[in-house]
Amino acid sequence: MDRSVDLETCFGASNYAPMPVTIVRGKGVYLWDVNGRRYIDMMGAYSAASFGHCHPRLVRALTDQARQLDTISRAYFNDRLGAFLARACSLTGMDLALPMNSGAEAVETALKAARKWAYKVKGVPADRAEIIVCDGNFHGRTITIIGFSSVPQYRDGFGPFPPGFKSVAFGDAQAFRAAITPNTTAFLVEPIQGEGGINVPPAGYLAEVARICREHNVLLICDEIQSGLGRTGQLLACHHDGVQPDAVTLGKALGGGLLPVSLFLARREVMQVFQPGDHGSTFGGNPVAAAVGLAALDTLIDEKLIERSARLGAHLCARLAAIENPIIREVRGRGLFAGLELEPDLASAAAVATLLLRAGVLTKDTHRNTIRFAPPLIIDESQIDWAVERVAEVLDEFRRRESSTLVDVKTDTLG
Numbered sequence: 001m002d003r004s005v006d007l008e009t010c011f012g013a014s015n016y017a018p019m020p021v022t023i024v025r026g027k028g029v030y031l032w033d034v035n036g037r038r039y040i041d042m043m044g045a046y047s048a049a050s051f052g053h054c055h056p057r058l059v060r061a062l063t064d065q066a067r068q069l070d071t072i073s074r075a076y077f078n079d080r081l082g083a084f085l086a087r088a089c090s091l092t093g094m095d096l097a098l099p100m101n102s103g104a105e106a107v108e109t110a111l112k113a114a115r116k117w118a119y120k121v122k123g124v125p126a127d128r129a130e131i132i133v134c135d136g137n138f139h140g141r142t143i144t145i146i147g148f149s150s151v152p153q154y155r156d157g158f159g160p161f162p163p164g165f166k167s168v169a170f171g172d173a174q175a176f177r178a179a180i181t182p183n184t185t186a187f188l189v190e191p192i193q194g195e196g197g198i199n200v201p202p203a204g205y206l207a208e209v210a211r212i213c214r215e216h217n218v219l220l221i222c223d224e225i226q227s228g229l230g231r232t233g234q235l236l237a238c239h240h241d242g243v244q245p246d247a248v249t250l251g252k253a254l255g256g257g258l259l260p261v262s263l264f265l266a267r268r269e270v271m272q273v274f275q276p277g278d279h280g281s282t283f284g285g286n287p288v289a290a291a292v293g294l295a296a297l298d299t300l301i302d303e304k305l306i307e308r309s310a311r312l313g314a315h316l317c318a319r320l321a322a323i324e325n326p327i328i329r330e331v332r333g334r335g336l337f338a339g340l341e342l343e344p345d346l347a348s349a350a351a352v353a354t355l356l357l358r359a360g361v362l363t364k365d366t367h368r369n370t371i372r373f374a375p376p377l378i379i380d381e382s383q384i385d386w387a388v389e390r391v392a393e394v395l396d397e398f399r400r401r402e403s404s405t406l407v408d409v410k411t412d413t414l415g
């Protein structure tokens with residue numbers, strides 16, 4: 001092991017269990033380790049690296065702005081924020097945007113907006129607002145958000161949790177309808193669950209949910225932090241169902257892989273509940289974040305990465321689905337967002353991810369014994385083919401060595 005690993009292990013909290021590789025350089029879809037070995041990044045930093053690593057246009061936006069003006073706080077106007085918010089609103093069809101940093105902060109902002117809207121606009125009695133979420137959700141790691149997670153480890157030891165949340169089956173519009181009460185304020189949903197296992201709901205689910213929301217005056221809030229910005233082959237994954245939600249959260253790829261940049265976007269009626277002093281963030285909307293966020297949105301459109309994700313995603317899914325191996329239980333996905341679920345009795349996704357690392361392919365296991373693929377959207381067909389060939393080889397090898405004792409890795413250590 002190299003010294004940086006020793007130091008990290010000695011001085012770092014062990015809230016992650018990184019795979020045994022130390023990355024020192026990145027360019028496009030490739031990453032290099034301390035020994036100069038090259039890997040193809042099929043994981044894309046949980047979809048934060050959608051533009052490929054160190055994209056020249058984004059690096060230029062970052063460094064040009066860093067030389068000109070850094071953080072000044074929101075106590076003053078800066079000359080970069082407006083253009084970023086305007087671009088984000090016009091692309092998503094939302095009226096107003098509120099900049100934060102991490103994804104979890106954007107989700108917290110959504111929850112605060114929904115609650116205040118409940119009291120100021122909908123007329124829910126004080127402190128009675130209810131928000132409905134989905135089983136298998138992932139919305140971040142704050143106390144409020146993990147309070148409605150269905151993963152026991154995420155909650156264990158962190159209670160008590162804020163009340164006012166209810167969880168229903170993902171993909172089941174009638175379960176959602178049945179959970180609505182007069183105090184229901186919002187439905188918070190990932191159009192495709194990422195961490196939960198790349199779970200694609202039945203066709204028409206979101207459209208049905210949107211109808212039910214309208215019928216009951218309930219806000220539809222789509223968490224598009226992972227599924228948005230072209231990942232699934234549409235700008236927002238909810239567009240596959242022709243749905244325009246009341247509010248959206250964006251993050252991850254919005255920072256171009258360079259910085260944490262997130263947004264909560266909403267209709268005017270929702271966002272107008274925030275008055276000066278109600279909510280804020282020291283770094284949210286800083287000039288560097290705004291410059292990078294705007295460059296990320298422009299790059300997404302100028303390089304036609306949404307169309308590319310749809311086209312190459314179909315290729316990736318077809319190639320994965322064509323692998324013949326009894327270890328594979330299911331291939332799920334949309335655009336360049338795919339999950340390969342393995343038979344739990346035959347293979348552990350974590351062990352397969354470790355073998356893939358040795359074969360030069362970076363992936364990561366997630367829930368439901370699934371290997372996730374969210375490569376940079378700039379990936380090309382031959383790079384996908386190369387990676388899928390390695391996947392097929394590793395699964396073959398795994399099956400051959402099935403009976404022997406392979407790597408026994410915990411399946412539940414994730415982002």
Ligand SMILES: *Cc1c(COP(=O)(O)O)cnc(C)c1O
Nearest residue numbers: 102103104138139140223225226
């Ligand atoms: C990653 C993720 C978050 C949390 O983002 P952070 O930047 O890690 O706080 C929230 N929602 C979804 C859907 C995510 O995938």
